[in-house]
Amino acid sequence: MDLVMLRGKRWAAVRQVFALRDVGVLVAALLIAGFFSLISPSFLTAYNLFNILRQTAELGIIAMAMTILIVTGEFDLSVGAIYAVTGVVAGVLAGRHDANIWLAALVGMVAAVLLGLLNAVLIATTRINSFIATLSTMMVFRGAAMVLSQGQPISFPLSFFMDLFGRAELGGVLPVPVLWFAGWGVLSYLLLHRTTLGVRMFATGGNREAAELAGIRTDRVKGIAFLYTALASGLAALISLSFLKTVTPTQGTGLELEAIAAAVIGGTAMSGGVGSILGTFVGTFIMAEVRTGLVLLGTDAYVQDAFVGLVIALAVIINVRLSMRRR
Amino acid sequence: MSSDAAFLLVEGVSKSFGSTQALRDVSLHVDKGSVLGLAGENGAGKSTLIKILCGVHRPEAGRVLLDGRPHAPRDPAEAERAGVSVFHQEIPICPDLSIAANVFLGPRMPRRGPFPDWRVMEARCVELYATLLGEEIDPRRLIRSCTTAEKQLALLVRVLSRDARLVVLDEPTTALTPPEVERLFSIIRRLRGQGITFLFVSHMLEELMQLSDRIVVLRDGSRVGELVRDQFDVRKLSSLIAGRTLAEVGRREASAGTEARLEVRSLSLPGVFQDISFRVQRGEVLGLAGLQGSGRSAVVRSLFGAPPAASGEIRVEGVPVVVRRPGDAVAAGIGYVPEDRKTLGLFEELDVKLNICMAGLSGLSRRGWLVPGRLRALASRMRDDLRIKAASVDAPIRGLSGGNQQKVVISRWLALRPRILLLNEPTRGVDVGAKREIVELLGGLAAEGCSIVVSSSELEELLQLSSRVLVMNRGRIAAELSGTAATKDRIILEATT
Numbered sequence: 110m111d112l113v114m115l116r117g118k119r120w121a122a123v124r125q126v127f128a129l130r131d132v133g134v135l136v137a138a139l140l141i142a143g144f145f146s147l148i149s150p151s152f153l154t155a156y157n158l159f160n161i162l163r164q165t166a167e168l169g170i171i172a173m174a175m176t177i178l179i180v181t182g183e184f185d186l187s188v189g190a191i192y193a194v195t196g197v198v199a200g201v202l203a204g205r206h207d208a209n210i211w212l213a214a215l216v217g218m219v220a221a222v223l224l225g226l227l228n229a230v231l232i233a234t235t236r237i238n239s240f241i242a243t244l245s246t247m248m249v250f251r252g253a254a255m256v257l258s259q260g261q262p263i264s265f266p267l268s269f270f271m272d273l274f275g276r277a278e279l280g281g282v283l284p285v286p287v288l289w290f291a292g293w294g295v296l297s298y299l300l301l302h303r304t305t306l307g308v309r310m311f312a313t314g315g316n317r318e319a320a321e322l323a324g325i326r327t328d329r330v331k332g333i334a335f336l337y338t339a340l341a342s343g344l345a346a347l348i349s350l351s352f353l354k355t356v357t358p359t360q361g362t363g364l365e366l367e368a369i370a371a372a373v374i375g376g377t378a379m380s381g382g383v384g385s386i387l388g389t390f391v392g393t394f395i396m397a398e399v400r401t402g403l404v405l406l407g408t409d410a411y412v413q414d415a416f417v418g419l420v421i422a423l424a425v426i427i428n429v430r431l432s433m434r435r436r
Numbered sequence: 437m438s439s440d441a442a443f444l445l446v447e448g449v450s451k452s453f454g455s456t457q458a459l460r461d462v463s464l465h466v467d468k469g470s471v472l473g474l475a476g477e478n479g480a481g482k483s484t485l486i487k488i489l490c491g492v493h494r495p496e497a498g499r500v501l502l503d504g505r506p507h508a509p510r511d512p513a514e515a516e517r518a519g520v521s522v523f524h525q526e527i528p529i530c531p532d533l534s535i536a537a538n539v540f541l542g543p544r545m546p547r548r549g550p551f552p553d554w555r556v557m558e559a560r561c562v563e564l565y566a567t568l569l570g571e572e573i574d575p576r577r578l579i580r581s582c583t584t585a586e587k588q589l590a591l592l593v594r595v596l597s598r599d600a601r602l603v604v605l606d607e608p609t610t611a612l613t614p615p616e617v618e619r620l621f622s623i624i625r626r627l628r629g630q631g632i633t634f635l636f637v638s639h640m641l642e643e644l645m646q647l648s649d650r651i652v653v654l655r656d657g658s659r660v661g662e663l664v665r666d667q668f669d670v671r672k673l674s675s676l677i678a679g680r681t682l683a684e685v686g687r688r689e690a691s692a693g694t695e696a697r698l699e700v701r702s703l704s705l706p707g708v709f710q711d712i713s714f715r716v717q718r719g720e721v722l723g724l725a726g727l728q729g730s731g732r733s734a735v736v737r738s739l740f741g742a743p744p745a746a747s748g749e750i751r752v753e754g755v756p757v758v759v760r761r762p763g764d765a766v767a768a769g770i771g772y773v774p775e776d777r778k779t780l781g782l783f784e785e786l787d788v789k790l791n792i793c794m795a796g797l798s799g800l801s802r803r804g805w806l807v808p809g810r811l812r813a814l815a816s817r818m819r820d821d822l823r824i825k826a827a828s829v830d831a832p833i834r835g836l837s838g839g840n841q842q843k844v845v846i847s848r849w850l851a852l853r854p855r856i857l858l859l860n861e862p863t864r865g866v867d868v869g870a871k872r873e874i875v876e877l878l879g880g881l882a883a884e885g886c887s888i889v890v891s892s893s894e895l896e897e898l899l900q901l902s903s904r905v906l907v908m909n910r911g912r913i914a915a916e917l918s919g920t921a922a923t924k925d926r927i928i929l930e931a932t933t
Contacts, residue, residue, distance in 0.1 A: 303805060303806055304801075304804050304805055304806060305797040305798060305800075305801045305804055305805075305806055306804060307806075308786075308790055308794070308797055308806065309797065311783070311785065311786060311790075312783050312786070312790075312794055315783045315784065315785045315786065316779070316780075316782065316783050316784070318779060318780050319774075319779070319780050319781050319782060319783060320783075320794075321742065321761075321762055322740070322742055322762055322772060322774055322780055322781070323762070323794040323795045323848065324762045324763045324765075324766040324795050325763075325794075326761070326763060382783070382785045383785050
């Protein structure tokens with residue numbers, strides 16, 4: 110009798126685990142990792158895994174913020190351009206005018222937040238579709254980055270700042286961008302899944318009219334998500350300029366679509382109201398491990414993009430299937 | 437006429453959705469060139485029957501014969517080819533095309549080469565209107581500039597021009613003025629004489645009796661009676677529709693208090709409602725009646741700021757309150773249950789407890805952090821108080837029945853202990869049992885001192901709940917009825933004239 114009950118309980122626990130939205134992506138990430146480690150022995154090493162995470166930290170930070178924004182029912186195509194503007198502003202100040210790097214970085218972050226505010230105000234006041242609105246601001250911001258930098262890359266002198274944001278390796282193995290990635294992930298997780306604001310974000314994206322009628326200021330909720338996304342782009346830009354000691358006005362081109370892709374692979378619904386930070390984390394990891402794995406296999410760089418495209422399509426198909434079964 | 441000559445024969449049709457039996461062994465017949473009235477409360481099975489006839493649903497048991505041949509359309513297009521057309525409240529037409537274009541729109545539009553042949557269409561349109569309806573029209577007028585009644589006629593001409601033989605009229609008169617209703621009825625009688633068969637669905641008993649040759653009554657999915665023309669009687673019909681009288685909660689008397697909890701002074705929203713003033717006492721239930729489009733639901737929404745009125749004053753406990761958006765109303769102690777649970781009330785991706793707690797999140801958190809224990813405790817209390825049938829408060833809201841989902845939406849406001857609760861169609865789309873529970877729940881709330889404003893299209897329910905009823909007509913308050921003066925007939929009269 111006891112045994113039967115125990116078994117029933119145990120199965121219930123297993124069922125519960127599999128009912129979680131993020132398990133599907135996690136399993137996929139593990140399967141892909143298993144596949145590449147069978148083929149290439151150097152895939153499953155601490156060095157390689159940390160390397161993957163370091164390379165994808167900037168994308169991951171933006172993708173997790175983008176997840177929050179998509180959950181509220183909007184998205185932002187201008188993140189790549191904000192990422193460039195932040196870097197260029199810091200570069201012009203610190204690289205060309207010898208300003209203090211800390212001050213330069215701060216001004217860069219302020220610029221990022223202001224651009225995010227511009228997106229938020231534009232969408233809240235005009236209620237234009239965020240695809241159109243951020244498509245246009247993307248071009249405007251990118252143009253601003255080109256003008257400010259005169260189209261030229263800017264390099265920085267080495268400093269402690271560079272170590273803190275991009276170059277240090279803790280214990281000689283753990284690159285510091287991975288820590289920023291993890292820290293931003295925890296922050297995003299808490300914001301989306303543990304605060305009342307997070308619930309309001311899900312409500313706003315899930316059913317805006319119902320959210321309004323429950324007394325939620327949906328334009329404010331969306332605005333906060335736009336600011337958070339811009340902040341993420343700024344942070345990613347600081348990590349990038351620290352690691353490379355250089356910025357270019359064209360950096361981050363296409364980053365917006367990769368961020369959306371990572372969110373979607375992780376189970377975020379483009380229609381809003383559905384998404385998770387953990388899912389996006391794993392989604393970002395899947396994109397990065399596919400790329401790295403293909404490199405280790407010696408695949409042509411052009412083939413890699415095509416492969417990532419296939420992974421996105423596959424992930425979305427599986428997600429749609431899973432969410433239909435849940436209903 | 438006997439049933440073997442019937443044009444439409446429905447035999448033993450059953451249909452269920454999940455655990456609800458929408459139709460149970462329903463049989464009826466309609467003779468060629470006659471009008472069969474179909475009566476029943478919301479949820480009695482009328483719509484399901486119509487949807488089976490026009491190919492949206494398929495019956496689980498029984499059969500349908502049309503002109504002696506089996507009629508089992510797989511979609512509305514097939515039903516239309518078989519000669520069955522349905523006329524809904526919402527009229528599917530293109531507002532920026534002309535009457536003629538709307539009549540002929542489709543694969544068989546007259547054309548010359550690749551171009552539409554307007555001359556032929558316009559000429560045939562005028563001819564169709566003359567022969568079918570006996571009316572003269574300008575076929576080039578845009579549908580946008582037509583009245584609802586004219587739009588309906590355009591649709592009627594459209595289906596008749598495609599050889600419709602059975603026309604289902606689903607509440608065709610809700611948005612019409614009495615003269616327009618009279619005109620529509622005379623046209624239907626004329627068409628009946630031309631051999632067109634009608635199935636006429638309406639909530640308006642007088643209209644049913646006026647137009648129908650026979651009336652079949654459905655209740656809870658079963659056919660409960662049939663009356664032929666010389667047996668028509670309002671009392672008999674309404675008792676058939678209602679069945680055993682609902683557990684009478686009894687009409688509420690206004691409480692003795694004279695202090696107005698809610699006072700509204702000359703509220704206006706141009707084009708929607710004008711000069712609305714009323715007072716609601718503590719513990720009073722005020723009913724708002726009126727046809728669709730009379731402005732009654734817009735008045736209720738404006739009290740909640742969704743959207744707000746353009747001018748006028750709202751006072752709560754004597755204090756003027758500026759309601760620009762729902763948040764302002766919530767802060768003033770006002771709650772609002774919207775008319776459409778699915779699109780305006782529920783968060784389908786979230787669980788039961790978040791759906792219950794959504795309006796009161798700040799009070800259930802600690803400095804912005806969720807406190808799951810508090811959410812769960814409140815949600816569980818609401819579930820027990822309102823007898824919401826849910827396996828767990830952590831279960832997805834989608835798994836609940838319509839009635840239980842509606843209770844969740846209501847409990848969202850009860851959780852905040854509002855001073856004033858506004859409701860729009862509180863029992864739409866819920867089953868009879870849940871309906872009774874909701875009515876009792878609102879009565880209990882009023883007894884505890886909550887002031888309630890209910891706008892509803894279901895008059896019995898409104899009369900049962902309210903101590904006073906305001907009847908709205910074309911954006912204005914047409915009458916205030918209370919005590920013995922508040923009868924269904926009187927409300928219908930005031931709402932439609």
